[in-house]
Amino acid sequence: MSLDFRLDGLEPADEQSANTYDCSWVHGYQTISRHDVGERSYIVAFDPAVTWGIPNMPNLVSFDVVRDSRQATFSMHSFEHVTLAFAQNWLVNRGCPPDALAPIIDAPKPADELTVRTEDRIRHSGGRLEVVERQAIDWGDLEGWSIAVDRQDEDLPVRLFLETLQPDQHTYTLREGAFADHAAADAWLENRSAPLPEAPEYRLDAEALRTSAALSRTPSAAPSTTPAFSAPAAAIVAQPDRGRSL
Known part of the structure; x- marks a missing residue:
């Protein structure tokens, strides 16, 4: 169009x-x-x-x-x-x-859920990711990539986003790898001697999903015959939120 x-x-x-x-x-x-x-x-x-x-x-x-x-x-x-x-x-x-x-x-459509999650992370990242090098999928190519700096990660700040086409299925995958520096990302692109190092954000997500699945399989405890203590609603609202969002 x-x-x-x-x-x-x-x-x-x-x-x-x-x-x-x-x-x-x-x-x-x-x-x-x-x-x-x-x-x-x-x-x-x-x-x-x-x-x-x-x-x-x-x-x-x-x-x-x-x-x-x-x-x-x-x-x-x-x-x-x-x-x-x-x-x-x-x-x-x-x-x-x-x-x-x-x-x-x-x-082409995302080939799997991990591609969808990776794209969603990029879309919602604000100014956290700064692209410093890139190569487009061009005529006859099946792969393109972007190297970005994650401003919120001091240990693994260099991120490689690798996009691969599957033309027969009219789909693509997008994966994010994490590196300590730009040289390590360049070396991986050149050699491909090991799997793309997984970014820590996805490991945390996977652990949370496994924990949630395990809890859903745990039998519910039998109802107690002793009435449980119930704090007033106003007191609950007044408590600070000590949770952590990722």
């Missing part, structure tokens, strides 16, 4: 917006997902022109378009990506609802 910014009768509000809009005519972007609210549009698009340029360059673009009908102007910002979830994250950080950018085209 060709990209329509819906800018009839509007002029760019600044030079940067004008340049971004002019480039769109050269690239011929195709819409992947879109969310419109009022005079604002959040868009993820595919750039088919990249196929004819330098191999493995970013081929996804996020657009944030704001129209001002009273001034008859628009502003437009954009950013390039190689992974759909990072393209969505950029727009979420600019105010788009996290679940409003599902693809509207017949794109």
